Amino acid sequence: MPTATSVTRHFHDPAGTITLDETARHRRRMKMVSDNGIEFLLDLAEARLLRHGDGLLLDDGQVIEVRAAPEDLLEVRGRDARHLLALTWQIGNRHLAAQILPDRILIRRDHVIRDMLEGLGAAVADVSAPFDPEGGAYGDAHGAHGHGHAHAHHHDH
Known part of the structure; x- marks a missing residue:
């Protein structure tokens, strides 16, 4: 399963999006599934509020774009x-x-x-x-x- 260990604002053509409310966007580590079915593990160094437009950089090079619900x-x-x-x-x-x-x-x-x-x-x-x-x-x-x-x-x- 791909793992996201960093967040970026600099990306083009994301592999998918993940739509979450504000509470669900405050995370550090958890299994997630993008809106189009890509399963990945979010594994950040510390808990943070993921912002609308952030990109979760997967270790396979793909990016999942965060959307605020x-x-x-x-x-x-x-x-x-x-x-x-x-x-x-x-x-x-x-x-x-x-x-x-x-x-x-x-x-x-x-x-x-x-x-x-x-x-x-x-x-x-x-x-x-x-x-x-x-x-x-x-x-x-x-x-x-x-x-x-x-x-x-x-x-x-």
Whole structure:
């Protein structure tokens, strides 16, 4: 079985594609099957978030292109750039994975967060789109994947 031990952005004519949601794209080692049936082992040195458009370089020279599957998301828009920036801060303060675009933010659907954002004056819409959130402060090795955690500080400011 071919093995992918590296990720590249420089390739042409991939042998296949693999379509995964954001959670399934955060991987280090696992058996995978491309959309067109090529079986391979993903065996990276460390876990990372595979990005839409990445190529998984197989040891037989083939490349499998990573595709981000559409997911159920919230599209968040502000009244202006300053408002959008304030909304982005609120989302980040809650440690939510977010894809930050010039005119909007994409986050996972969550009715509590939706209510909060609408209460802050955001325009919020349900969308289905590929989700490619920002990397975390420590890069894509840990990335911005959803996870529960506890810490000693409070968010009541």
